[in-house]
Amino acid sequence: MATVDVMRSMRARMPWAVARRLLKSEGLDRARGWNRTLARAADGDDQYDNKKDELQNALEEHIMCGEKLVQLFELEEEEIAALRATALALDVPENPFSGAYPILLTEDELAGHQGAAPVLAAVVNYNEGVAVVLASTRYLQTRETVVVAELTDEAAGELAGFNELIGVRHQRLEALDVLWIPEDGRYVEVRVDYPFGMHQRHGMIALNQARGRFDDLLGSNLELSHVNLFPVIQSLYEEQGDGAMVELGFMVAGASQKLEKTRRGEQCCREEAYHLGGIGALNAPIQVYRTSVLWHVDLGEDASSAPEVSIRGNSSHTAEQNPFIGEMVVRNCARFLDYDHVRDRILDHLTSDDEDDDDEL
């Protein structure tokens, strides 16, 4: 495969903010923006060609970790070992996705696979775990402002009565959904691709479809071990200094609903003056239901990554006796390194919550 195929595949799934940092960590010069950088590689660039293997590794890691909607499942050690053995024994069928993996099919090639159920594209045995990868074609609907100056005179004339024109673009994407079976630990993950612009309900459909397909392939029933992430929100809120909390949704006993956001990476909602002042005026604790937290992870070569996790409930979760949120969104990860950092932080809060429960009993 050519370097440009690797770069085109990276372009198809990696936000520029992530790619920029990743390329910098590989010591590669970037042009301004994705289009110019891709054009540079397409024109033939020794710097990029010499790094083809590293770029392909980075692409594979991004398939494992980049822009994912994630569910966790807690299993016994023996169950995980059995799942791993079954996964490694899977026979990956010949299909266009598996033939090209990790290179992504072009949008035209994807047209022939629309509406088809996810197919097994790869089983990869890493040092840290086994990944079972499903491939399918998904649609992303984006809304873009139409620039009138770029229309023909005839079209612009027809639309002259409108002050603003919005176009809806349907884009085909190759979705690569991963079942991650770790070498160590007791949490198996289903990670489905969740690019910016994808509606959460579509992500949930993708998750359920992928989990069902993994269960079919491996003879498992993961739903029985589905992990509740709701307690992690409160735990993260209480752990001041653990990343920067850039979004916080909560209810107060006075019945008002609050959603606070800070500029990314600059300030933490937990420590922000307005928040502290408000909390100080209350007679009862707030009830948190939504949060996003980001951390900074060193990628080397003076490049750092800003992975971010979001656990998004709604206000009515706080009115339930046993609220359950089964998903988290993990964004801005370039590699295993930053994804694992986020996952470890979440597992830390999850297990500390279990320990608190044990202490109460």
Place this chain on the structure above:
Amino acid sequence: MALQDIKENIARDIREPVLHICQSLVDRLAAMRPDQLQRLTYILLADFAQTRPDDDVFQSALTALTTIKHNPLTLYFVFYDEGEDREIAISASEVMQSVDEAVFIHPRTGEEIENFTGQLKPVYKASQEFVNALVPANGR
């Protein structure tokens, strides 16, 4: 009715072990400003009572505090309006009527909601009588 009268009424009409939780809840609520007694969830009230939300005695205490004469708490429900990402308060009587008729209409859109019972979450607020009693007691 004064706060002390409400407390004496509770002490007279409710038996242990429920009484103990009722009294600790009322003492905790009486220390709060009335405007902060509008959305009291199971989790929050259980935190006040230092118990678990699904504890049977705690649940009995909430039932007692909403049904006793001069009840300090009022039960109502919240419906989450996904389109607006905000809650709509629904009275207990409206919910009972919906359950009886097996029909619940979205308060904003007017559309019928299927499987509505799981989407109506019970919460509590201080009764008007309790709030009236707090004002002279707390001077606010």
